Amino acid sequence: MFTVDAHLDLSMNAVEWNRDLTRSLEEIREREKGLTDKPDRGLGVVSLPEMRRGEIGLCVATQIGRYVEPGNPLPGYNSPEIAWAMTQAQLAWYRAMEEAGEMVQIVDRAGLDRHLEQWQSRSADGPLGYVLSLEGADSILTPGHLERSFASGLRAIGLSHYGDGRYCPGTGSTGGLTAMGRELLAEVQRLNLILDMTHLTDEAFWEVLELYDGPLWASHSNCRQLVPDQRQFSDEQIRELCQRDAVIGAAFDAWMLYPNWIRGETEPQTADVRISHVVDHIDHICNLVGDSRFCGIGSDLDGGYGREQCPTDLETIADLARVADILSDRGYSPEDVQGIMHGNWIRKLRDAWS
Numbered sequence: 001m002f003t004v005d006a007h008l009d010l011s012m013n014a015v016e017w018n019r020d021l022t023r024s025l026e027e028i029r030e031r032e033k034g035l036t037d038k039p040d041r042g043l044g045v046v047s048l049p050e051m052r053r054g055e056i057g058l059c060v061a062t063q064i065g066r067y068v069e070p071g072n073p074l075p076g077y078n079s080p081e082i083a084w085a086m087t088q089a090q091l092a093w094y095r096a097m098e099e100a101g102e103m104v105q106i107v108d109r110a111g112l113d114r115h116l117e118q119w120q121s122r123s124a125d126g127p128l129g130y131v132l133s134l135e136g137a138d139s140i141l142t143p144g145h146l147e148r149s150f151a152s153g154l155r156a157i158g159l160s161h162y163g164d165g166r167y168c169p170g171t172g173s174t175g176g177l178t179a180m181g182r183e184l185l186a187e188v189q190r191l192n193l194i195l196d197m198t199h200l201t202d203e204a205f206w207e208v209l210e211l212y213d214g215p216l217w218a219s220h221s222n223c224r225q226l227v228p229d230q231r232q233f234s235d236e237q238i239r240e241l242c243q244r245d246a247v248i249g250a251a252f253d254a255w256m257l258y259p260n261w262i263r264g265e266t267e268p269q270t271a272d273v274r275i276s277h278v279v280d281h282i283d284h285i286c287n288l289v290g291d292s293r294f295c296g297i298g299s300d301l302d303g304g305y306g307r308e309q310c311p312t313d314l315e316t317i318a319d320l321a322r323v324a325d326i327l328s329d330r331g332y333s334p335e336d337v338q339g340i341m342h343g344n345w346i347r348k349l350r351d352a353w354s
């Protein structure tokens with residue numbers, strides 16, 4: 001089934017992990033044998049051929065570059081300018097993929113409709129569609145740089161990621177938007193970018209909803225009720241997001257699926273984390289609001305981890321297709337399943353770009 005994945009860090013993997021995603025997963029894993037610089041060396045689950053095999057013909061693909069102040073233990077760059085340069089290198093990789101016929105950037109409704117039509121007629125042989133997003137806004141040097149990014153095709157943005165941010169604190173942190181953040185948010189709205197609610201602190205979540213009136217989604221977020229953590233949404237937040245017609249992408253990172261996961265210690269096998277746990281989070285949202293139209297997939301399957309932090313029954317990203325089977329087994333109608341696998345994201349993009 002045609003599938004939309006609303007969160008992949010493809011260019012980060014290409015540029016920072018030095019992964020040639022045009023190659024088979026086997027080859028990518030083979031080349032990483034013996035490397036220890038990243039926790040997921042030799043364990044990656046994402047490649048462009050695997051996306052084609054899994055019919056993941058459209059994704060939201062990120063640029064990402066965090067600024068870290070002296071003493072901040074998180075990985076990142078020592079100046080916003082370096083972070084900007086990294087995101088521009090990532091953009092250059094997407095452009096190279098476009099030139100190679102591997103990917104096509106989707107920036108408007110006409111392009112979206114054209115891509116969906118062509119994908120159907122070519123049955124997965126053509127380029128993979130991507131909507132460009134920025135995960136964490138630290139690399140945006142000035143509001144003018146956001147306008148430049150928009151001109152480069154940027155269509156979605158999250159203000160924060162992990163820890164402190166120049167515009168807004170994120171996961172693992174507390175507090176609301178900075179003065180610069182409020183200014184940037186106004187610019188996000190003026191440009192009609194889709195605001196990504198994932199990774200906001202609780203304070204910033206509610207503040208943003210007060211200040212911002214444009215389109216929003218949560219590209220990769222799960223439910224706090226099932227796995228308690230500030231990174232996940234409370235039921236109250238989920239209800240509010242659905243009120244605002246957001247779509248929430250279910251993430252596959254094992255620690256977001258299993259309560260009390262300890263990174264680097266807990267293993268998917270011992271915790272018995274499966275794809276059905278992802279579906280539990282989708283189920284929770286559908287039951288909470290009585291509708292499936294707000295659910296989708298935002299797998300995050302290449303977000304700095306691989307098989308060591310994935311559901312055990314997931315070998316590659318092509319296994320996203322299992323979500324459709326599990327939903328059907330649980331009694332979801334074919335229309336609901338199609339909505340969750342692709343239709344809800346497509347509706348959201350069409351509405352945002354109408």
Ligand SMILES: [Zn+2]
Pocket residue numbers: 135199220300303
């Ligand atoms: Zn993330």
